[in-house]
Amino acid sequence: MDHTSLRDLVEFMAKSLVDSPEKVEVNEIIGEQTTVVELRVAKDDLGKVIGKQGRTARSMRTILNAASTKLQKRSVLEIVE
DSSP states (O other): OOHHHHHHHHHHHHHHHOSOGGGOEEEEEEOSSEEEEEEEOOGGGHHHHHOGGGHHHHHHHHHHHHHHHHTTOEEEEEEEO
């Protein structure tokens, strides 16, 4: 597993959740200590990736953290409106 797969992982999760997968954009900003994974989706799909009380977003962050830990990296998921 390498850096591109963190991006791919987020993209896969998001596309699986939304109605407009073609509008999913994932951008990775690699810093010295932390990688920020920015996720953009169609406005109508925002609720689907956030979920009730943020549960879906929290689950996505948990999966991303598990994958990052395996890579001995730190990553943060930002859902950009």
